[in-house]
Amino acid sequence: MEDLGTVTTVLTASQQHDATRALVADLERVTEADASRRRRAEYSSDASNYRVVPEVVTFPRSTDEVEAILSVAREHGAPITSRGAGTSCAGNAVGPGVVIDFSRHLDAIGAIDPEARTAVVQPGVVMSSLQVAAQPFGLWFGPDPSTKNRATLGGMIGNNACGPHALAYGRTADNVRELDVVDGAGRRFTAGSGRGSLDPVPGLDRLVSANLATIRTELGRFTRQVSGYSLEHLLPEKGTNLARMLVGTEGTLVTVLGATVDLVPLPSTPVLVVLGYADMPAAADAVVPLTALGGGRPGGAGRPLAVEGMDARLVDVVRRHVGSVPDLPRGAGWLFCEVSGVDQAEALANAAALVAVSDCLDSMIVTDPAQSAALWRIRADGVGLAGRTPSGAPAWPGWEDAAVPPENLGAYLRDFDALLDSYGVEGLPYGHFGDGCIHVRIGLPLDRPADAGVFERFMVDAARLVGSYGGSLSGEHGDGRARSGLLDRMYSAEARELFAQVKGLFDPEDTLNPGVIVDPAPITADLRRPAAIPLGHRGFAFRHDDGDLTKAVHRCVGVGKCRADNGAAGGFMCPSYQATGDERNVTRGRARVLQELANGTLVRGFDDPAVAESLDLCLSCKACGRDCPAGVDMAAYKAEVTYRRYKGRLRPVNHYVLGWLPRWAKLATALPPLAAVANVVLGWAPLRRALFPLLGMDARREMTSFATTRFSRWFARRSGTSPARSVRPSRTPVRDVVLWADSFSENLDPSAAQAMVELLQDAGYTVRVPQQDACCGLTWISTGQLDGAKKRLSRLLDVLGPAAAKGVPIIGIEPSCTAVLRSDLLELLPDDPRSAQVAGAVRTLAELLTDPELGPGEDWRPPADLTGTTVIAQPHCHQHSVMGYEADAALLRRAGADLRQLAGCCGLAGNFGMEKGHYDVSVAVAGNALLPALAEAPEGALYLADGYSCRTQAEQLAGVRGRSLAQVLMAQ
Numbered sequence: 001m002e003d004l005g006t007v008t009t010v011l012t013a014s015q016q017h018d019a020t021r022a023l024v025a026d027l028e029r030v031t032e033a034d035a036s037r038r039r040r041a042e043y044s045s046d047a048s049n050y051r052v053v054p055e056v057v058t059f060p061r062s063t064d065e066v067e068a069i070l071s072v073a074r075e076h077g078a079p080i081t082s083r084g085a086g087t088s089c090a091g092n093a094v095g096p097g098v099v100i101d102f103s104r105h106l107d108a109i110g111a112i113d114p115e116a117r118t119a120v121v122q123p124g125v126v127m128s129s130l131q132v133a134a135q136p137f138g139l140w141f142g143p144d145p146s147t148k149n150r151a152t153l154g155g156m157i158g159n160n161a162c163g164p165h166a167l168a169y170g171r172t173a174d175n176v177r178e179l180d181v182v183d184g185a186g187r188r189f190t191a192g193s194g195r196g197s198l199d200p201v202p203g204l205d206r207l208v209s210a211n212l213a214t215i216r217t218e219l220g221r222f223t224r225q226v227s228g229y230s231l232e233h234l235l236p237e238k239g240t241n242l243a244r245m246l247v248g249t250e251g252t253l254v255t256v257l258g259a260t261v262d263l264v265p266l267p268s269t270p271v272l273v274v275l276g277y278a279d280m281p282a283a284a285d286a287v288v289p290l291t292a293l294g295g296g297r298p299g300g301a302g303r304p305l306a307v308e309g310m311d312a313r314l315v316d317v318v319r320r321h322v323g324s325v326p327d328l329p330r331g332a333g334w335l336f337c338e339v340s341g342v343d344q345a346e347a348l349a350n351a352a353a354l355v356a357v358s359d360c361l362d363s364m365i366v367t368d369p370a371q372s373a374a375l376w377r378i379r380a381d382g383v384g385l386a387g388r389t390p391s392g393a394p395a396w397p398g399w400e401d402a403a404v405p406p407e408n409l410g411a412y413l414r415d416f417d418a419l420l421d422s423y424g425v426e427g428l429p430y431g432h433f434g435d436g437c438i439h440v441r442i443g444l445p446l447d448r449p450a451d452a453g454v455f456e457r458f459m460v461d462a463a464r465l466v467g468s469y470g471g472s473l474s475g476e477h478g479d480g481r482a483r484s485g486l487l488d489r490m491y492s493a494e495a496r497e498l499f500a501q502v503k504g505l506f507d508p509e510d511t512l513n514p515g516v517i518v519d520p521a522p523i524t525a526d527l528r529r530p531a532a533i534p535l536g537h538r539g540f541a542f543r544h545d546d547g548d549l550t551k552a553v554h555r556c557v558g559v560g561k562c563r564a565d566n567g568a569a570g571g572f573m574c575p576s577y578q579a580t581g582d583e584r585n586v587t588r589g590r591a592r593v594l595q596e597l598a599n600g601t602l603v604r605g606f607d608d609p610a611v612a613e614s615l616d617l618c619l620s621c622k623a624c625g626r627d628c629p630a631g632v633d634m635a636a637y638k639a640e641v642t643y644r645r646y647k648g649r650l651r652p653v654n655h656y657v658l659g660w661l662p663r664w665a666k667l668a669t670a671l672p673p674l675a676a677v678a679n680v681v682l683g684w685a686p687l688r689r690a691l692f693p694l695l696g697m698d699a700r701r702e703m704t705s706f707a708t709t710r711f712s713r714w715f716a717r718r719s720g721t722s723p724a725r726s727v728r729p730s731r732t733p734v735r736d737v738v739l740w741a742d743s744f745s746e747n748l749d750p751s752a753a754q755a756m757v758e759l760l761q762d763a764g765y766t767v768r769v770p771q772q773d774a775c776c777g778l779t780w781i782s783t784g785q786l787d788g789a790k791k792r793l794s795r796l797l798d799v800l801g802p803a804a805a806k807g808v809p810i811i812g813i814e815p816s817c818t819a820v821l822r823s824d825l826l827e828l829l830p831d832d833p834r835s836a837q838v839a840g841a842v843r844t845l846a847e848l849l850t851d852p853e854l855g856p857g858e859d860w861r862p863p864a865d866l867t868g869t870t871v872i873a874q875p876h877c878h879q880h881s882v883m884g885y886e887a888d889a890a891l892l893r894r895a896g897a898d899l900r901q902l903a904g905c906c907g908l909a910g911n912f913g914m915e916k917g918h919y920d921v922s923v924a925v926a927g928n929a930l931l932p933a934l935a936e937a938p939e940g941a942l943y944l945a946d947g948y949s950c951r952t953q954a955e956q957l958a959g960v961r962g963r964s965l966a967q968v969l970m971a972q
Contacts, residue, residue: 019076020035020055020056022076023055023056023072023073023076023078023098024055024056026072026075026076027056027058027069027072027073027098030065030068030069030072031058031059031060031061031065031068031069032058032059032060032061033056033057033058033059034056034057034058034059035055035056035057036610037596037602037603037608037610038584038593038603038609038610038613038614039057039584040053040054040055040056040057040602041053041592041593041595041596041602041603041610042057042583042584042589042592042593042614043057043083043086043094043099043101043583043592044094044592044596044602045094045528045558045592046083046086046087046088046089046091046092046093046094046558047086047087047088047089047397047557047558047559047560048088048089048090048091048092048094048397048398048480048481048482048528048558049091049396049397049398049446049482049527049528050091050094050480050481050482050526050527050528051094051526051527051528052091052094052095052096052481052526053096053602054081054094054095054096054097054098054099055078055096055097055098056097056098056099057098057099057101058098058099058100058101059101059104059105060100060102060105060106061105061106062106063106063180063257063258066100066102066106066182066255066257067182067188067257069098069100070182070186070255071186073097073098073511074184074186074509074511077509077511078097078098078511079095079096079097079098079511079512079513079514080095080097080098080100080251080255080511080512080513081093081094081095081096081097081098081099081100081251081513082100082102082123082154082158082251082255082256082513083099083100083101083102083103083155084102084103084123084124084151084152084153084154084155084156084158085103085126085147085150085151085152085155085560085563086558086560086583086588087147087150087151087155087558087559087560088155088159088477088478088480089397089400089401089477089480089482090159090397090398090401090474090477090478090479090480090481090482090483091480091481091482091516091526092158092159092250092251092477092478092479092480092481092513092516093155093158094481095513095514095515097511100255101583102122102123102124102152102154103124103126103152103581104124104581104582105124106122106123106124107122107124107125107126107129107152108121108122108125109121109122109125109129109130109133110122110258112133112134112137112139112263114137114138114139117139117262117263117264117265118177118260118261118262118263119133119134119141119260119261119263120258120259120260121153121258121259121260121261122153122154122257122258123152123153123154123155123157123256123257123258123259124152124153124154125152125153125154126148126149126150126151126152126153126565127141127144127145127148127149127151127152127153127156128148128149128150128564128565128568130153130261131144131148134263135266137263138265138266139263139264139265139266140263140264140266141175141261141262141263141264142165142166142168142169142170142174142175142262142263142264143156143161143162143163143165143166143169143170143171143172143175144163144164144165144166145161145162145163145476146163146380146383147559147560148163149561149564149565149566149568149569150560150561150563150564153259153261154256154259156172157172157176157179157246157247157248157256157259158247158248158249158250158251158256158478159172159226159248159250159476159477159478160172160173160226160230160247160248160476160478161476161477162224162432162435162437162475162476163432163476164306164308164338164432165305165306165338166223166432166435166476167291167298167304167305167306167307167432167434167435168298168303168304168305168306169264169298170223170298171223171224171226171247171248171476172247172248173230173233173244173245173247173248174244175261175262175264176243176244176247176259176260176261176262177192177243177259177260177261177262178190178191178192178243178259178260179191179243179246179247179254179256179258179259179260180256180257180258180259181246181254181255181256181257182254182255182257183200183201183253183254183255183506183507183512184253184254184506184507184508184509184510184511184512185506185507185508185509187200187201188257191242191243191246191254192241192242192243193239193240193241193242193243193244194239194240194241195240197240197241197242197243198234198240198242200242201242201505201506202505203505204234204502204505207498207501207502207505208231208234208235211231211494211498212235214492214494214495214498215231215232215234215235215498216232216235218491218492218495219231219232219495220232220233220238221405221470222403222404222405222406222436222470222472223435223436224403224432224435224436224437224472224475224476225403225472226248226403226472226474226475226476226477226478227472227473227474227478227479227483227487227490227491228479228487228490228491228495228496228499228517229245229248229249229253229499229502229517230244230245230247230248231245231498231502233245248478249517250478250479250480250513250516250517251512251513251516252503252506252507252512252513252514252516252517252518253502253503253506253507253512254506254512255512267305267338267340268340268341268342268343269340269341269342269343269344269346269347270305270338270339270340270347270372271338271339271340271341271344271347271348271350271351271365271366271367271372272336272337272338272365272366272372272375272376273304273336273337273338273339273351273354273355273363273364273365273366274328274329274334274335274336274337274363274364274366274375275329275334275335275337275354275355275358275360275362275363276328276329276330276331276333276334276360276361276362276363277331277332277333277334277335277360277361278331278332278333278361279311279331279332279333280309280310280311280332280333280413280429281333281410281411281413281414281417282333282410283309283311283331283333283334283335283410283433284309284406284409284410284412284413284433285409285410286335286358286359286360287307287309287335287406287409287433287434287436288406288407289357289358289359290304290307290335290337290354290357290358290434291303291304291307291406291434292357293350293353293354293357301350302339302350302353302354304337304338304339304354304434305338305339305340306336306337306338306432306434307335307336307337307432307433307434308335308336308337308379308430308431308432308433308434309333309334309335309336309430309431309432309433310333310334310336310378310379310382310430311332311333311334311429311430312332312333313390313428313429314378314379314382314385314386314428314429314430315328315334315378315382316390317382317385317386317388317390317428318378318381318382318385321381321385322381325378326371326374326375326378328364328375328378329360329361329362329363329364330361330362331360331361331362335358335360335433336375336376336379337354339351339354344367347367348365348367351365352365379430382428382430383430383439383629384559384561384629385428385629386427386428386430386439386440386441387441387557387559387629387630389425389426389427389428389442389443390426390428391426391443393426393443394443394446394554394555394557395426395427395428395441395442395443396441396442396443396444396446396557397441397482397557398442398444398455398459398482398483398523399440399442399458399459399462399482400439400440400441400442400477401437401438401439401473401474401475401476401477402437402438402462402466402471402472402473402474402475403435403436403437403438403466403471403472403474403475403476404436404466404469404470404471404472405436405469405470405471406433406434406435406436408436408469408470408471409433409436409438411469412438412465412466412469412471413429413438415465416429416438416462416465419458419461419462419465420442423444423454423458425442425443425444425458426442426443427440427441427442427443428440428441432475432476435475436471436475437475437476438475442458444458446527452524452527453524455523455524455527456522456523456524459482459483459486459523460486460489463483463486463489463490464489466490467489467490472490473486473487473489473490479516479517479520480516481515481516481520481521481523481525481526482523483523484515484516484517484518484520484521484523485520485521485522485523486523487499487517487520499517499518500518500519503517503518528595533550533598533599533600534548534550534551535548535549535550535598538640538643538644538647538786539639539640539643539644539784539786539787539828540636540639540640540786540824540827540828541826541827541828541830542636542827543826543827543830544631549598549637549640550598550599552633552636552637553591553594553595553597553598553632553637554595554598555591555630555631555632556587556588556591556592556595556628556630556632557630558588558592559629559630560588561573561627561628561629562574562577562586562587562588562624562627562628563577563583563586563588565578566623566627566903566904567903567904567928567929568903569903570901570903571623571626571627571903572621572623572626572627572877572880572881572903572904572905573587573621573623573624573626573627573628574586574587574623574624575619575621575623575877575904575905575907575909575925575928576617576618576619576921576925578904578925578928579907579921579924579925579927579928580617580921580924584613584614584617585617585618587624587628587632587634589614590614590615590618590634590637590638591632591634591637593610593611593614594611594614594637594641596610597611597641606641606644606645607645611641611645612645615638615641615642616917617918617921618634618635618638619877619905619907619909619912619925620634620635620638620639620782620909620910620912621635621877621878621881621905621909622635622819622877622878622880622881622882623877623880623881623905625823625881625882626880626881626882627881635782636824636827638784639781639782639783639784639786640784640786641784642783642784643784643785643786643787645784646784647787651783651785652696653694653695653696654695654696654697654783654911654914654915654916655783655784655785657695657696657697658697658779658783658910658911658914658915659779659780659782659783659785659788659911660779660780661743661779661911662743662744662747662775662779665706665743665746665747665748666743666746666747666773668706668747669706669707669708669710669746669747672708672709675706675707675708676708678706679705679706679708682703683702683703683705688702688703692916693916696915696916697914697915697916698914698915698916698917698918698919700919701913701914701919701956702956704748704952705748706747706748707746707747707748707749707750709750710746710747710750711741711745711746711750711753711754711769712741712746712769712771714750714754715741715753715757715769718757734763734764734765734855734856734857735765735766735808735809735854736765736766736768736808737760737765737766737767737768737808737809737810737811737848738768738769738770738800738803738808738809738810738811739753739756739757739760739767739768739769739811739813740770740774740800740810740811740812740813740817740821740842741753741769741770741774741813742774742775742776742778742812742813742814742817742818743775743776743778743817744813744814744817744948745813745814745948746774748948749948749951751964751967751972752813752814752946752948752964752966752967753813755964755966755967755970755972756811756813756845756964756966758966758970759845759862759863759966759969759970760811760845762862762863762970763849763855763856763860764856764860765856768803768808770799770800772795772798772799773795773799774796774799774800775792775795775796776792776793776796776817776820776821776825777789777790777791777792777793777796777820778816778817778820778910779910779911780792781820781824781828782910782911782912783911786828789824789828790828790829793820793824793825793828793829794829794832796821796838797829797832797834797835797838800821800838800841801834801837801838803841804834804837804838804840804841805834805837807841808841809841809843809848809854810838810841810842810843811842811843811844811845811848812842812843812844813845813946813964814946814947814948815844815875815876815878815879815883815946815947816876816878816879816910816947816949818842818844818878818879818882818883819876819878819879819881819882819883821838821839821842822839822842822882822883823839823882825838825839826839844879844883844887844888845965845966846887846888846890846891846965847883847887849887849891850887850890850891861894861895862891862894862895862969862970863969863970863971864895864968864969864970864971865895865896866892866895866896866897866898866968867896868896868898869896869897869898869940869941869942870897870898870900870937870938870940870941870942871892871897871898871899871900871941871942871944871968872900872902872933872934872937872941872942872943872944873885873888873889873892873899873900873901873902873944873945874902874906874930874943874944874945874947874950874954874962875888875901875902875946876945876946876947876949876950877905877906877909877947878947879946879947885901888946888965889901891965891969892944892965892968892969895969897968900933902929902930902933903929904925904928904929904930905925905928906925906926906930906945906947906949906950906953906954907921907922907923907924907925907926907927907928907930907953908922908926908949908950908952908953909922909949910949913949913953922953923957926953926957930950930953930954930958931957931958934954934958934960935958942963942968943960943961943962943963944962944963944964944965944968945962945963945964946964946965950962951963951964
């Protein structure tokens with residue numbers, strides 16, 4: 001559309017194309033702009049149900065560039081959407097026209113003033129980064145949403161984000177002092193409070209004065225009334241605070257360039273109190289007496305800092321997916337309350353006072369930080385798993401953020417459960433009970449276009465229900481596209497007209513996030529899911545997604561945990577994003593491109609260049625398979641997509657070189673002299689510089705060395721017979737085990753396998769090694785050569801199947817190969833009954849040695865005494881994702897090690913770091929954790945890495961030789 005005064009003309013497709021090209025060209029003159037189909041796909045959705053494709057995405061590096069972007073957009077009449085981490089559940093962060101990504105470059109923290117307790121931030125600052133910067137001053141930012149490790153301050157300001165501790169410290173609006181903004185008319189000003197604060201927006205003062213009654217009666221009725229515009233802050237009795245009023249306007253009135261925010265003192269002695277009730281509504285009924293402590297004032301002495309609610313449905317889901325959970329007080333509904341005090345004695349007194357007024361069935365007071373963290377982990381894990389219903393069906397946002405006055409919460413929850421039952425759908429409610437805010441994703445059908453009608457009817461009924469309890473459609477996520485169309489169920493026509501007039505004063509041309517709050521589109525417009533087209537499966541079975549690649553890639557709902565610095569919490573996702581900070585290189589961005597491929601929309605076909613660009617820097621680390629709450633497995637998707645793209649076609653040459661590496665290694669090590677010659681020739685730098693680029697490899701990499709003596713030959717000499725025989729234990733026999741020598745351990749670096757034989761003997765095991773070739777096809781999988789992988793796995797089942805059928809433990813050496821047998825095998829050969837047998841029999845060394853039934857017993861100790869020895873352990877990504885590192889850590893601590901367990905990928909990732917175009921990213925990933933840890937290691941520290949790639953990366957980049965777990969425990 002082109003607006004010409006009162007005349008509106010419809011542009012032809014050609015004219016629209018020309019207009020877009022002109023817009024993009026003008027933007028490219030003032031900032032970094034990208035209008036590629038891949039980039040537009042990445043930014044077409046957030047964490048909501050909505051898909052709106054922008055014309056162009058921009059990445060400003062300064063506030064001057066932001067102003068230039070806004071100016072160009074106004075000249076072209078293009079809509080503008082501000083975006084932070086893109087974790088909006090309501091569709092606030094998607095829009096047509098121009099998207100401005102503030103998170104990429106505008107993430108500086110300015111002055112922190114400990115006296116004034118303020119910080120100056122750019123809108124792209126991640127909230128957890130602000131907490132880290134403020135902590136040395138004994139301060140933090142009070143509101144703490146669950147997405148705090150990726151949510152930006154700009155996004156929190158846009159939504160008026162809250163979190164558990166908003167009960168004590170207020171919403172984001174209550175913690176913002178000033179905003180540096182540009183409105184829709186291009187006026188830049190500082191929004192503050194007090195007399196004259198409304199002057200930058202002509203007519204605003206008069207509009208407020210003319211509507212005092214509406215503002216006083218309909219707005220600001222309770223703390224979590226976030227829906228609409230919070231005009232109550234403009235009242236004289238509220239200090240005429242324009243800055244606070246602009247918080248929560250979702251980018252519809254102004255574009256935020258910077259903010260001065262308030263900081264609060266860190267709680268000195270937090271204590272967790274868990275209260276048990278008959279059910280969740282009963283827990284909600286008990287909230288008001290708890291929050292009335294301390295005079296009912298936020299921050300009042302004795303008043304809880306947080307009151308969070310959940311019930312048995314959520315706990316049961318966590319137990320099924322995560323395993324055992326800590327014991328909870330008797331009941332089926334719980335309140336998790338945090339209290340504090342000037343010292344622990346006062347904190348415990350406050351906890352006792354809380355229990356005294358709680359009317360609970362049972363309670364527990366927890367002072368141990370580790371125990372508290374384990375209990376809070378139930379809620380954190382539950383939040384991640386709430387994207388699926390208890391039965392495992394997809395659950396969607398939309399009605400994920402309603403709030404009611406806390407005194408009405410119990411009654412509302414009872415009626416809400418009845419509403420769910422009436423629609424035959426499930427959800428896992430939980431939330432900030434102290435403030436009356438409930439989060440729940442609901443298993444409404446959204447697979448077919450016709451399902452949109454069910455979604456709309458449910459949303460209307462839910463809005464009517466929350467309105468009957470004096471509640472708000474949104475308690476902290478904002479209205480966005482999900483709820484703006486329901487505001488007529490919450491506000492009078494006079495209030496909604498007032499919102500429109502305010503919008504007209506700030507944004508007269510309606511260019512800032514149009515369709516949100518004012519003049520909204522129907523809530524069923526632009527729904528993302530209904531376009532999905534089943535793709536079936538060809539390589540991987542996608543057993544958990546009904547055999548459908550489309551369902552698999554649509555697991556991603558955009559929560560954005562892959563954008564977080566997960567290393568702080570022991571996670572590994574997503575290494576390429578941590579190295580580049582680019583949405584293109586994060587699991588979510590890749591999933592968006594694959595969703596467009598599956599839907600047949602922006603991306604057309606498996607050989608579309610957008611697909612290759614998106615997947616190029618995926619390390620296939622598998623970390624998302626464990627760390628992503630939605631269960632996205634991008635490594636499998638990449639292999640499947642690559643398989644479909646190249647099936648029956650000529651492949652890139654490095655697929656044959658690196659993808660067939662086990663084959664070449666087997667040839668090179670057939671005779672010891674041949675391996676020695678190959679090592680000398682391939683190690684010659686001039687040859688490497690000339691040859692590697694032709695083979696699709698980076699000449700800065702060194703070629704791996706081939707073993708001059710295969711492991712199987714070493715084992716045969718040690719056992720004194722053929723490799724198929726065994727070596728006897730050095731103590732009372734425990735049992736037989738099969739040691740599976742993968743291609744890397746057999747032909748490239750046998751030292752880890754050799755040490756494992758010696759350690760298993762020491763522990764009392766009779767070690768058997770199969771004589772036949774036993775490649776798992778790992779490199780074929782990572783290069784998408786799935787037919788080749790299946791052939792090798794089928795042969796491997798012939799080798800290992802008999803032992804597995806007899807219940808003999810099979811011990812893996814290389815973690816990535818072990819992970820193939822534990823996970824990929826079941827996806828690639830799901831119909832072969834031996835697959836499940838072998839997968840169930842495979843163990844890591846540490847799993848075997850710490851197993852209560854299979855292990856050598858508590859009296860056995862590893863030969864090495866590691867007391868006083870620092871061990872820097874780099875778990876392999878595939879081990880983290882599939883097997884876990886808990887057993888390894890326990891074994892090392894049993895040996896007395898001072899364990900420093902790294903999080904994150906080493907960066908080599910098998911063939912990835914060897915391929916041309918990947919070297920710089922590979923090194924950058926290593927720089928996230930591995931290289932700094934090695935540089936800062938104390939004298940005498942050991943670098944432990946069971947992964948051949950992890951040892952290779954450290955040796956090539958830092959000159960540090962790594963040892964396997966067996967070598968460390970054998971003191972080698």
